[in-house]
Amino acid sequence: MIRMVDVYKRYQKDYSALKGISLHVAKGEFVFITGPSGAGKTTLLKLIYCEEQADRGEIRVNGLNLARLRRGSIPYLRRNIGVVFQDFKLIRSKSVFDNIAFALRVIGASKKEMKRRAWDVLRRVGLQHKINGYPLRLSGGEQQRVAIARALVNDPVILIADEPTGNLDAVVAEEIMEILNEIHMRGTTVLVATHDMNIVERMNKRVIRLENGRCVSDSALSDVPASGSEVVGRV
Amino acid sequence: MVFADLVYFVQEGARSIRHNKFISVVAIVTIAFALMIFGAFLIVYTNVSHMTEGWVRQVEVTAYVREDFDPDRVDEIKKILWENREISRVQFVSKEEALARFQSGHENAAYLLDGLEGNPLPASFEIGLSKSARSQGAVDQLVRKLSQIPDFEEVQYGKEWTRSLMTFLNILRLIGFTLGGLLGVAILFIIANTVRLTVYARRDELAVMRLIGATNNFIRGPFLMEGLFQGLIGAVLSLITLFGIYHYWVPKLKHSAGVLLMQEISISFLSISMLSWIVVAGMVLGFFGSLMSLGRFLKI
Numbered sequence: 001m002i003r004m005v006d007v008y009k010r011y012q013k014d015y016s017a018l019k020g021i022s023l024h025v026a027k028g029e030f031v032f033i034t035g036p037s038g039a040g041k042t043t044l045l046k047l048i049y050c051e052e053q054a055d056r057g058e059i060r061v062n063g064l065n066l067a068r069l070r071r072g073s074i075p076y077l078r079r080n081i082g083v084v085f086q087d088f089k090l091i092r093s094k095s096v097f098d099n100i101a102f103a104l105r106v107i108g109a110s111k112k113e114m115k116r117r118a119w120d121v122l123r124r125v126g127l128q129h130k131i132n133g134y135p136l137r138l139s140g141g142e143q144q145r146v147a148i149a150r151a152l153v154n155d156p157v158i159l160i161a162d163e164p165t166g167n168l169d170a171v172v173a174e175e176i177m178e179i180l181n182e183i184h185m186r187g188t189t190v191l192v193a194t195h196d197m198n199i200v201e202r203m204n205k206r207v208i209r210l211e212n213g214r215c216v217s218d219s220a221l222s223d224v225p226a227s228g229s230e231v232v233g234r235v
Numbered sequence: 236m237v238f239a240d241l242v243y244f245v246q247e248g249a250r251s252i253r254h255n256k257f258i259s260v261v262a263i264v265t266i267a268f269a270l271m272i273f274g275a276f277l278i279v280y281t282n283v284s285h286m287t288e289g290w291v292r293q294v295e296v297t298a299y300v301r302e303d304f305d306p307d308r309v310d311e312i313k314k315i316l317w318e319n320r321e322i323s324r325v326q327f328v329s330k331e332e333a334l335a336r337f338q339s340g341h342e343n344a345a346y347l348l349d350g351l352e353g354n355p356l357p358a359s360f361e362i363g364l365s366k367s368a369r370s371q372g373a374v375d376q377l378v379r380k381l382s383q384i385p386d387f388e389e390v391q392y393g394k395e396w397t398r399s400l401m402t403f404l405n406i407l408r409l410i411g412f413t414l415g416g417l418l419g420v421a422i423l424f425i426i427a428n429t430v431r432l433t434v435y436a437r438r439d440e441l442a443v444m445r446l447i448g449a450t451n452n453f454i455r456g457p458f459l460m461e462g463l464f465q466g467l468i469g470a471v472l473s474l475i476t477l478f479g480i481y482h483y484w485v486p487k488l489k490h491s492a493g494v495l496l497m498q499e500i501s502i503s504f505l506s507i508s509m510l511s512w513i514v515v516a517g518m519v520l521g522f523f524g525s526l527m528s529l530g531r532f533l534k535i
Contacts, residue, residue, distance in 0.1 A: 049446065072450075079448035091440050093254045103447040105243060150447065 001027045001158060001189045002048060007057030009043050009213075017043040019213040021057070025191065027157075030184040032200045033193040035210035041193035044210065045160050048191070049081045050074045062157055079107055082151025082159045086166035088143045090135040090150075096122070097131045100150045107154060121149040125179055141172035148179055159183055161192045165199060177203060240456065248460025251437075258436055259465060262429040266469025267476065269422040270517055274477045276418060277509060280411045282502050287404050288366075294400065296362040296374075296392040298381055304358060312386060316362065321377045324363030330354050357388065371401045419516075426524035430462050434528050441532050451533050458525045466521020470514045478504065 002025040009018040018040045025031050033041045046052040048061055050069070059066045062080060069077060090099050100121060101114040109117070122128045125145040135143055144164060151159055161180060165173035177199055184190045194200065200207055209217040252259040300312075309327045316325050328336070333356040341347070362381075367373065374397055381390045434441070444454045485502050492502075505513070 051446070075445075075448045075450045077448075078446060083446050089439060089443050089446070091443060093250075093440075102444075106444075106447055106449040106453060108237065108239070154447075 001025055001029070001062060002191070003058075003060040004044075004047075005058045007047065007054045007059060009040075009047065009052060010055050016213050018047075018054075021210075021213075021215055023208060023215060023218070025189060028184070028187050028189055030181070030190045030203075030205045031192070032203070032205055032207045033191060033210060034195060034197065034200055034207055035216075036195060038212075039210040040213040041195075041210055042162055043213075045083075045162050045191065045193055048158070049078055049083055049160060075106075079154055080157050082148075082154070082156035084144070084147050084151050084159070084161040084164050086163035088135070088140075088147045088167075090143055090146055092135050094134075095131075096127070096133050096135070096138075096146050099135065099146060100153050103150050103153050117153055118149075121153045122146075124152065124182075125149045139172075140168050141175060144168060144172075144176055145179065148176070148183075152183065156188065158189045158191065161190070163194055164192065165194065165196060170198075173199060174202075240453070244456035244460045247457035248464055251433075251457060251461050252464055255433060255436060258433045259461075262426075262433055262465045263469045263472065265429045266422075266426055266466055266517060266521060267472040269418075269425050270470050270473035270513055270520075271477050273415075273418050273422060273516075274473055274505065274513055275480075276414060277505060277513075278477075278481070278502075280407075280415070281505070281509070284404070284407055284411070285503070287400065287407065290400055294364055294374075294393060294397050296364065296378060296381065296390060298360045298362060298384075298387045298390045299357045300359060300386050301388045302357065304386055306358070308386065312360065312384070315384065316360065316381075319377060319380070321365055321367050321373055322362055323365035324361075326361045328359050328361060330356055330358045333358065371398055374401075423520055423524060423527075426462075426466070426520045427527040430458075430465070430521070430524040431528035433461065434458060434525070434532055438532055445533075454533060455526070455529055458529055459522055462521035462523075462525030463518050464521070466517035466519070466524075467514065469521070470517025473517070474505075474510060474513060 002023075004024075005022050007018055007021045008016065010016045021040075021044060033044060035041055043052060047054055047059055047066070050066060054067070061077065064077060066077075091102070094102065097118055100118040104114045104117060119128060119131070122131055125148055127142060127145050127149065130138060130142060130146075135146065138146065144167075148161075148164075159180070164180070165176055168176060173196070180190055180192060181203065207217075207219040208215060306329065313325050313327070316322055331354070334354050337356060364374065364377075374392065378390050378392060381387060441454060481504050489502055
């Protein structure tokens with residue numbers, strides 16, 4: 001589903017965010033990307049949904065070689081990838097329904113379809129009663145559930161979550177992780193970047209650890225070489 | 236683009252103006268002010284050029300006929316003259332009429348003619364110029380052409396006066412176009428920057444749109460509509476204000492300018508076509524202002 005071979009990303013001359021990352025995430029897998037702040041977790045995720053482009057190396061997502069993807073095709077790739085952020089990124093001036101329906105409008109869904117699917121996805125995250133509410137009136141956990149609903153509404157093949165529990169207390173964080181796990185159980189490939197090791201340990205999933213832009217360990221591999229460039233994890 | 240998208244763009248554009256009231260008001264007022272300055276400039280320009288063109292209309296060419304001219308040929312000569320499109324008016328002044336005019340104009344100097352036998356004044360054709368003759372070259376050419384008509388003894392016109400007038404008109408046009416052009420560009424940048432404020436205030440929204448896979452055109456749509464609406468409202472507002480100012484000040488201005496120029500002057504408001512052009516210009520400026528400011532927020 002996602003394959004990276006020897007990927008490098010540099011932001012400024014003297015700052016390399018990723019140094020030779022190689023990994024493989026199979027279809028339907030649940031993977032945690034962990035590591036301290038500045039390890040390159042967010043950059044790695046951004047490369048997958050084309051928010052950033054790699055300087056070197058090959059990235060394939062859902063069979064597509066991202067280096068060869070035309071700019072005009074990027075929006076269509078993104079429709080297959082749901083993204084969830086620490087700060088939720090909901091549009092404050094739109095209601096919960098409109099925030100979710102917006103993702104459907106982009107793909108040209110009919111009004112009827114929008115209502116049906118928005119309702120459906122809100123039920124999955126347990127927020128159907130807040131369909132007409134506005135983001136600022138919701139708690140942090142509720143906002144994150146709306147964000148997840150928005151990411152899910154187009155039935156993406158990959159769900160990416162960048163520190164989805166970073167702004168939430170432990171109980172709510174647990175709920176969010178349960179929702180993500182349930183999404184994974186339905187067959188979606190899920191990638192979660194987090195530095196919250198409590199969650200990672202409790203979930204018992206594959207863990208890829210980044211440090212200083214290198215992949216230093218991968219629980220899917222019994223032995224990880226010191227040089228990250230040769231690491232290819234596979235389940 | 237499907238019709239549903241267009242409806243969505245219009246709804247979103249309108250919703251966004253309602254939702255971001257403060258920034259929208261700033262943008263609309265800026266557009267209104269900019270277009271008001273432009274409109275005021277247009278009023279001054281059209282009125283001054285209208286007035287000058289009126290003066291040009293008064294420039295006449297007088298063709299004096301030979302002493303032996305046969306008055307029966309007046310219609311024939313008129314026909315020849317009418318063949319020139321530079322000519323808008325032809326009037327024949329017979330010897331008798333010329334004398335009568337002289338006498339009525341110089342009542343105190345009638346004795347000047349006393350010593351003369353008969354009527355010494357020649358008959359003439361007074362020729363008015365049309366719009367197409369409003370350049371020095373065109374007038375000169377017409378005069379040369381008329382001089383070749385054998386019936387004419389001499390063709391005269393106020394050369395110096397016409398020359399100064401034409402120069403003035405040309406300078407006026409040059410200033411008009413330059414100033415108008417500069418104002419237009421300045422307004423475009425002002426609007427682009429103001430609209431950039433509205434875009435900047437919603438950059439998170441833009442980021443979300445990109446992330447959920449909206450194409451750039453789909454993201455642009457509502458913003459361009461918003462710009463279009465702001466331009467439209469701004470333009471209408473500018474015209475209403477301008478008309479208010481015109482209505483209040485022009486009678487006073489007319490009075491003082493009339494005293495100064497010692498003649499009755501008329502100051503007209505913008506014509507209907509100009510009004511519609513300003514509204515269209517407002518919409519176009521709002522649209523392109525949005526387009527210009529969206530650019531850097533739409534990186535993939």
